[in-house]
Amino acid sequence: MRTRVAEMLGVEFPICAFSHCRDVVAAVTNAGGFGVLGAVAHSPKRLDSELTWIEEQTGGKPYGVDLLLPPKYVGAEQGGIDRQQVAELLPAEHRAFVDDLLVRYGITQPAGQQPRTTGGGLNISPKGYEPLLEVAFAHDIRLIASALGPPPADLVERAHDHDVVVAALAGTTQHARRHAAAGVDLIVAQGTEAGGHTGEVATMVLVPEIVDAVDPLPVLAAGGIARGRQIAAALALGAEGVWCGSVWLTTEEAETPPVVKEKFLAASSTDTVRSRSMTGKPARMLRTAWTDEWARPENPDPLGMPLQSALIGDAQLRINQAAGQPGTRAAELATYFVGQVVGSLNRVRPTRSVVLEMVEEFIDTIGRLEGLVDK
Amino acid sequence: MRTRVAEMLGVEFPICAFSHCRDVVAAVTNAGGFGVLGAVAHSPKRLDSELTWIEEQTGGKPYGVDLLLPPKYVGAEQGGIDRQQVAELLPAEHRAFVDDLLVRYGITQPAGQQPRTTGGGLNISPKGYEPLLEVAFAHDIRLIASALGPPPADLVERAHDHDVVVAALAGTTQHARRHAAAGVDLIVAQGTEAGGHTGEVATMVLVPEIVDAVDPLPVLAAGGIARGRQIAAALALGAEGVWCGSVWLTTEEAETPPVVKEKFLAASSTDTVRSRSMTGKPARMLRTAWTDEWARPENPDPLGMPLQSALIGDAQLRINQAAGQPGTRAAELATYFVGQVVGSLNRVRPTRSVVLEMVEEFIDTIGRLEGLVDK
Numbered sequence: 065m066r067t068r069v070a071e072m073l074g075v076e077f078p079i080c081a082f083s084h085c086r087d088v089v090a091a092v093t094n095a096g097g098f099g100v101l102g103a104v105a106h107s108p109k110r111l112d113s114e115l116t117w118i119e120e121q122t123g124g125k126p127y128g129v130d131l132l133l134p135p136k137y138v139g140a141e142q143g144g145i146d147r148q149q150v151a152e153l154l155p156a157e158h159r160a161f162v163d164d165l166l167v168r169y170g171i172t173q174p175a176g177q178q179p180r181t182t183g184g185g186l187n188i189s190p191k192g193y194e195p196l197l198e199v200a201f202a203h204d205i206r207l208i209a210s211a212l213g214p215p216p217a218d219l220v221e222r223a224h225d226h227d228v229v230v231a232a233l234a235g236t237t238q239h240a241r242r243h244a245a246a247g248v249d250l251i252v253a254q255g256t257e258a259g260g261h262t263g264e265v266a267t268m269v270l271v272p273e274i275v276d277a278v279d280p281l282p283v284l285a286a287g288g289i290a291r292g293r294q295i296a297a298a299l300a301l302g303a304e305g306v307w308c309g310s311v312w313l314t315t316e317e318a319e320t321p322p323v324v325k326e327k328f329l330a331a332s333s334t335d336t337v338r339s340r341s342m343t344g345k346p347a348r349m350l351r352t353a354w355t356d357e358w359a360r361p362e363n364p365d366p367l368g369m370p371l372q373s374a375l376i377g378d379a380q381l382r383i384n385q386a387a388g389q390p391g392t393r394a395a396e397l398a399t400y401f402v403g404q405v406v407g408s409l410n411r412v413r414p415t416r417s418v419v420l421e422m423v424e425e426f427i428d429t430i431g432r433l434e435g436l437v438d439k
Numbered sequence: 440m441r442t443r444v445a446e447m448l449g450v451e452f453p454i455c456a457f458s459h460c461r462d463v464v465a466a467v468t469n470a471g472g473f474g475v476l477g478a479v480a481h482s483p484k485r486l487d488s489e490l491t492w493i494e495e496q497t498g499g500k501p502y503g504v505d506l507l508l509p510p511k512y513v514g515a516e517q518g519g520i521d522r523q524q525v526a527e528l529l530p531a532e533h534r535a536f537v538d539d540l541l542v543r544y545g546i547t548q549p550a551g552q553q554p555r556t557t558g559g560g561l562n563i564s565p566k567g568y569e570p571l572l573e574v575a576f577a578h579d580i581r582l583i584a585s586a587l588g589p590p591p592a593d594l595v596e597r598a599h600d601h602d603v604v605v606a607a608l609a610g611t612t613q614h615a616r617r618h619a620a621a622g623v624d625l626i627v628a629q630g631t632e633a634g635g636h637t638g639e640v641a642t643m644v645l646v647p648e649i650v651d652a653v654d655p656l657p658v659l660a661a662g663g664i665a666r667g668r669q670i671a672a673a674l675a676l677g678a679e680g681v682w683c684g685s686v687w688l689t690t691e692e693a694e695t696p697p698v699v700k701e702k703f704l705a706a707s708s709t710d711t712v713r714s715r716s717m718t719g720k721p722a723r724m725l726r727t728a729w730t731d732e733w734a735r736p737e738n739p740d741p742l743g744m745p746l747q748s749a750l751i752g753d754a755q756l757r758i759n760q761a762a763g764q765p766g767t768r769a770a771e772l773a774t775y776f777v778g779q780v781v782g783s784l785n786r787v788r789p790t791r792s793v794v795l796e797m798v799e800e801f802i803d804t805i806g807r808l809e810g811l812v813d814k
Contacts, residue, residue, distance in 0.1 A: 065811050236709055237782070256631075257641035265708045266632035266641040268663030268672060269779040273708060288643030297643060297672035299811060300804050333640045333648060334611055404644040407612070429675050430812050436440050436674060437805050 065295075065426070067304035068282045069250065072229055073098050073206055074126045077423055078305025079295070080252075080284060081415075082130055082209075086114045087317035090121035091415035096423075100128040100209060100307075104186050108195040115203040128207030128229075129200045132188045133215055137344075137369040144189020150374045158364050162379050165357055170392035171382055186343070186370045188212075201226050207250075209233065212261055212345070214246035233286065233307075235263025240274040244281055251278050252307045255287030259310045259403035261347045262287065262338065268301070275302035290405035292425025296433070310403040315415040323387035324400045325412075327352070333407030340365075342380075344372035348403055353396040354383070440670075440801070442679035443657045444625065447604055448473050448581055449501045452798055453680025454670065455627075455659060456790075457505055457584075461489045462692035465496035466790035471798075475503040475584060475682075479561050483570040490578040503582030503604075504575045507563045510588040512744045519564020525749045533739050537754050540732055545767035546757055561718070561745045563587075576601050582625075584608065587636055587720070589621035608661065608682075610638025615649040619656055626653050627682045630662030634685045634778035636722045637662065637713065643676065650677035665780035667800025671808070685778040690790040698762035699775045700787075702727070708782030715740075717755075719747035723778055728771040729758070 069078040076096035083089055089099030101118065103111050111129075118127055138153065139145035145153075166172075187193045200208060201222060208215075208223050209231040215223075223230045224247075231250040234240035240251050253274040255267025265273075267287040275283045285298035286307035298306050313320045314328050327350055337351040341358035344367055349355065358366055366372045386394035413421075444453040451471035458464055464474030476493065478486050486504075493502055513528065514520035520528075541547075562568045575583060576597060583590075583598050584606040590598075598605045606625040609615035615626045628649040630642025640648075642662040650658045660673035661682035673681050688695045689703050702725055712726040716733035719742055724730065733741055741747045761769035788796075 066813070067811060237707070238709075255641060255643065257644050263709070265779055265782075266630060266643065266663050268630065268642045268669060269632050269708050269782065272666065272668050273782055288641050291647065293647050293676050294643060296675035296808065299808060300671035300675050301668050332612070333644050334613075334638070404640055407640075407644065407648055427812055430808050433671065433674060433805050434809055436442060437802055438441070 065299070065305070065423075067299070069284060069305040072250065072282065077419065078284070079419060079422060080128070080305065080307045081312055081419075082307060082309040083312045083318070085312070085317060085319045086118050087319075088312045088315060088415050089127055090118050091315075091317055092312075092419055093118075093122045093125045093127045095416045095419035097419050098126060098128065098207070100130050100207065102130045102211075103196055103200070104130075104132045104188065104193075104211075106187075106196065108199050111196055111199045112202075115199065115205070119204060124204070126206035128209060128231075129205050130209040130211055131193050131196060132186065132212045133193065133210040133219075136213075137188055138367075138371055139189065144191040146191070147374070150370060153371055154367070154375050155364075158367060158375055161364050162376060165397075166379055166382060169353070169383075169394055169397050171386045171394050172392075186373050188370055190216075197222070201228070207231055209252070210248075214239075214242045215248060217246065220247040231284070233261075234274060235261075235270070236265060237270070237273050237277045239263075240278050240283075244278045248281075250282055250284065252284045252286050253303065254307070255285075256338070256348075257404040258287030259336070259348050259406075260401040261343070261345050262403075263346075267298070271298065271301040271303050287403060288405055290408055292422045292427070293429050294405075295422060295426045296429035309401075310405050311409065311418060312415060313400070313402060314409045314412055315418060316412055317415050320400065321384040321387065321398065323384065323395050323398045324350070327398065328400075328402060328406050328409055329411070331402075331406045331409075333404045336402060336404055336406060340372065342373065342376065342399075342401070344369035347401055349401045350399045350406065352399040353393075354399045357397075440674070440680070440798075442674070444659060444680040447625065447657065448503075452794065453659070454794060454797060455503070455680065455682045456687055456794075457682060457684040458687045458693070460687070460692060460694045461493050462694075463687045463690060463790050464502055465493050466690075466692055467687075467794055468493075468497045468500045468502045470791045470794035472794050473501060473503065473582070475505050475582065477505045477586075478571055478575070479505075479507045479563065479568075479586075481562075481571065483574050486571055486574045487577075490574065490580070494579060499579070501581035503584060503606075504580050505584040505586055506568050506571060507561065507587045508568065508585040508590055508594075512563055513746055514564065519566040521566070522749070525745060528746055529742070529750050530739075533742060533750055536739050537751060540772075541754055541757060544728070544758075544769055544772050546761045546769050547767075561748050563745055565591075572597070576603070582606055584627070585623075589614075589617045590623060592621065595622040606659070608636075609649060610636075610645070611640060612645070612648050612652045614638075615653050615658075619653045623656075625657055625659065627659045627661050628678065629682070630660075631713070631723075632779040633662030634711070634723050634781075635776040636718070636720050637778075642673070646673065646676040646678050662778060663780055665783055667797045667802070668804050669780075670797060670801045671804035684776075685780050686784065686793060687790060688775070688777060689784040689787055690793060691787055692790050695775065696759040696762065696773065698759065698770050698773045699725070702773065703775075703777055703781050703784055704786070706777075706781045706784075708779045711777060711779055711781060715747065717748065717751065717774075717776070719744035722776055724776045725774045725781065727774040728768075729774045732772075
């Protein structure tokens with residue numbers, strides 16, 4: 065797939081794989097695609113060791129890192145707040161609701177060693193992500209992506225000094241224009257069908273709109289892409305590559321909690337929902353008792369970012385731990401971010417096979433399309 | 440575009456144009472596409488004269504007719520209810536809300552000659568659509584489409600006796616399987632980004648899923664399609680043609696109320712919403728004061744089908760009449776069904792030009808895709 069993005073990233077296939085799992089990142093890069101490690105919840109030390117491991121596995125092949133740089137979040141004016149401050153801002157009503165929810169679903173045992181407030185550890189403020197950037201730029205990354213909000217000017221400058229491509233995700237044409245003005249090199253146009261933080265406009269509509277709006281910047285399509293036909297469709301729309309997340313969650317390498325992986329394999333495309341219940345911003349995930357509980361009018365509304373993830377981080381951990389055990393209804397609650405393509409994820413495959421099947425179907429599709437036009 | 444659907448319908452371009460406007464239907468058919476007249480609100484007499492006119496204009500070229508055949512609606516058990524019965528079922532609270540809404544937006548003058556309860560006249564029950572079918576089958580139609588619900592067995596049989604292709608719209612794979620079991624010849628896989636009655640799954644995800652589920656039945660893609668790149672994407676996904684509605688609403692020929700046409704030309708892709716406020720079933724339309732008012736928790740919820748359209752039919756007529764006149768805020772309320780592609784509808788074009796530009800961009804896109812693959 066000879067596109068400008070393939071050249072820019074130095075890959076054979078401009079298939080970008082977003083994953084929190086280093087094994088997936090390395091496997092995609094080794095298969096000729098481009099792995100991107102989601103690092104927002106990592107400590108600097110852990111990020112350092114993950115990137116070192118990826119580089120050992122891939123022997124100099126290109127990969128990237130993804131962070132959340134949201135312009136709007138609780139404490140943004142002060143440049144971010146620390147974990148203790150976050151904890152103090154959690155309303156008693158919300159804490160009580162989450163505690164009660166766990167009890168109602170029979171989850172009584174505590175989480176492992178110490179309560180890990182995963183969400184409270186989302187490094188979404190300059191205080192939080194600055195040390196991660198230090199680590200990332202000390203490694204041989206080829207791309208840095210901002211999954212929420214335009215990257216700050218100094219980040220763009222530093223990236224370019226390191227010859228690192230800057231990408232940013234956009235759910236509307238307005239976002240894309242803002243990213244372009246901020247100096248990014250690559251726009252990821254993400255449709256509503258995507259997993260995780262997502263807007264309301266579908267990939268089919270969003271991609272050509274953004275391609276035209278930011279021309280001549282190259283665009284990747286995200287949302288609804290898990291196979292070669294969808295890659296061909298994305299390129300028909302004007303994208304020069306794709307950005308996929310959900311499809312890796314059911315691979316052999318994925319660290320998806322087992323109960324969630326099983327649910328993904330069984331789910332259909334109508335089983336997802338956009339919900340603020342995980343991070344405080346609308347994100348698409350599997351619809352389960354968890355999202356239903358948060359949607360009930362009599363229950364509290366989710367908090368903002370980063371309070372919601374701080375509120376529920378420990379509960380999520382306990383749910384996933386309890387879900388495999390008898391005597392609880394934890395499995396009903398278990399959920400995770402995933403896009404509507406979950407309906408087509410019906411078997412566990414090695415990551416490498418996913419990439420190669422995508423490429424094969426892509427090539428077949430282009431051949432089929434050629435046959436439709438009179439010469 | 441040599442697909443099975445092009446052959447089945449006897450057209451050069453398998454671009455199906457759904458429109459309530461006979462001029463659009465005729466122009467698309469004459470341009471080498473396939474016009475489909477939306478006939479649910481027509482009287483048998485009017486349908487007869489519309490079809491006669493279309494046939495005069497197109498000189499034997501193929502066209503089709505679209506009806507709503509919903510399996511679930513108020514009165515379905517009795518085979519449908521008449522206008523008088525519908526009127527009696529409208530709650531006083533709902534009538535009062537609509538009356539008050541008009542007053543609040545300064546709409547005091549009555550509608551033209553006699554109140555036309557458009558919606559009450561939706562011919563969605565056998566009683567209502569049977570006379571329309573009589574008319575349609577007496578004409579030289581090539582296709583009959585069911586926009587809601589699987590077509591009844593006797594309809595499929597009659598259509599096949601007349602050598603008429605039966606199509607049905609599906610928003611989920613489950614719907615598509617039901618249609619296939621009912622004996623339809625062609626499935627229209629309609630993504631959530633479409634205007635009008637629509638589900639939640641996006642075109643990018645829905646089309647390949649349905650193509651695989653109903654194989655070997657051919658599939659058209661609907662939702663998010665207004666230009667050649669999107670047609671190429673649809674065909675990449677496995678569709679053998681497209682079904683478009685929104686793109687015709689801003690053509691020269693379209694009978695869209697002037698204030699609504701202006702709004703469509705100015706709107707962006709984020710300006711639509713799925714709302715039950717027009718027909719009682721979720722349908723995508725332009726978000727305006729009308730949809731916002733119906734979404735407020737303190738206002739009544741929309742009624743079911745066909746009560747809601749009976750309730751609001753006259754009000755809609757009065758809104759569109761008043762919208763062009765000074766001294767009212769009617770223009771704020773004015774809305775109509777449209778998909779997310781409304782963001783790309785920025786100029787009024789002749790219908791024929793729309794078709795030909797679609798085809799030209801489609802061919803260019805296939806050429807561009809060929810260049811991406813190493814030979």
